[in-house]
Amino acid sequence: MERRTFSGGIKGKNLRYLQGGQAAPTGCAHVGFVLLDHFSLPAFTQALDTLVTANLLRPNLFRTTTFSLEMAEVCSDLGIVIRPDQALSAASLEGLSLLVICGGLRTPLRAHAELKVLLRKASEKGIALGGLWNGAWFIGHAGLLDGYRCAIHPEHRPALAETAQHSQVTSESYMVDRDRFTAASPNGAFYMVLEWIGLQQGTDLVDGIVDILAFEASRYRRVNPKLRVKMTAPLRDVVKLMEANLEEPLDLAQISGYVGRSRRQIERLFKDQLNTTPLRYYLELRVTEGRRLLQHSTLSIVQVAVACGFVSPSHFSKCYTAYFGHPPSKEKRLEF
Structure with a gap:
């Protein structure tokens, strides 16, 4: 039987279950955290969790190392002490x-000669x-x-504007500009690393991470417009209707009547935004729900097939x- 591939965000949702169809990673990108x-422990853990989740979906893509300036334990803003891996x-x-x-809200903005030198060396190395x-x-x-x-936390914008007068200090929660990645908050740290991962590995992996870590806020859209917007409001309405009717799938004429758009308009929305057809996307939603039910319920295969709108178990x-x-x-x- 010919192997089929998922389309659009459905592929990201199923990424961790499709390992057999993926090429082994060509190398492991190394990320260091000073x-x-x-x-800010929340900002650091948001960034780290994003990388860990990426490795859950595609193993061995990234490895991380924590650094301190003097190989000493470091106290976070929450009073939790971390022992870094190395100096x-x-x-x-x-x-x-x-x-x-x-850094964090109470991290002193104090010149550190060795850090300055090492940052410049890092930049020289690309x-x-x-x-x-x-x-x-x-x-x-x-x-x-x-x-x-x-991007930098609002408390520190004036200080950065003074010390880096030839930079543009924005009010964004995160900013990616070529090879500089900055975030002003824990949420910004998540999207900053997410965008870096997207540049390294593509949008399918980004979709998979978002589905796990930020499904409520970003199920159909990206918080920041720089991240790919996948569905306009009309298409979201169609997809929501499909998701609400998996056991008894609607035909395209019924969907058209419910959302007030012609069959041709709906087909164009799926083609332009998800590069697929409505029927194929609907099938992929049902197959994905079938996988979830098989893994996380005690339903039999026959019951799962019925719950997902298939005419027969075969x-x-x-x-x-x-x-x-x-x-x-x-x-x-x-196991339950």
Whole structure:
């Protein structure tokens, strides 16, 4: 049987179950986090969790290392003490793809000569630089934000504007400008790293991460317009209608009547925004729900097939195998 591939965001939703159809990663990108005194633990964990989730979907894409300036324990803004993996040094820059300076509301904006030198060396090596909360200040103090747009927590905008007079300090929650990645908040840290991952690995992986970590806020849209908007309001209405009618699928004429758009208009929406057809997208929604029910319920295969609108268990099995590479009977059932 010919293997079928999921379209659009449905592929991201199923990414961790499609490992057999993916090529092995060509290399592992290395991300370093420099933890400064009183760094924002929520911002750091948001950034880290995004990378960890990426590895859940596609194993061994990223590895991370935490640094301190003097190989000492670092106290976060929440009073939780972290012991970094190693001290930041010239040698530790080797192999890094991204180096992120993690600051916080109470992180003192104090010049650190060695950090300044190491940031400049990192830039010379082509390592992308990032800053969380007020981390951008240290990059700016090293003279590495000239001509760049950047984000920093509102409390520290005046200080950054003064020390990096040739940069554009924005009011955004995060900013990506070429090889500079800066965020002003924990939420901004999530989207900052998400965009970096997208540049490295593409939008399917981004969709998968969003589906796991930010499904409520970003199920149909991106919080920041720089991230790909996948569905306009008319298309969201159609998809919501499909999701609400999986057990007894509607035909396109019924959908057309409910949303007040012609069949041709609906087909064009799916083609232009998701590069697929309404019928195929509907099938993929039902197959994906079937996978969820098989894994997370005690329903039999027959019951799952009925719940997902398939005319027979054999038709369900055929479609399931085409997308996931194995029949429903081989799906791993989670213990209850």
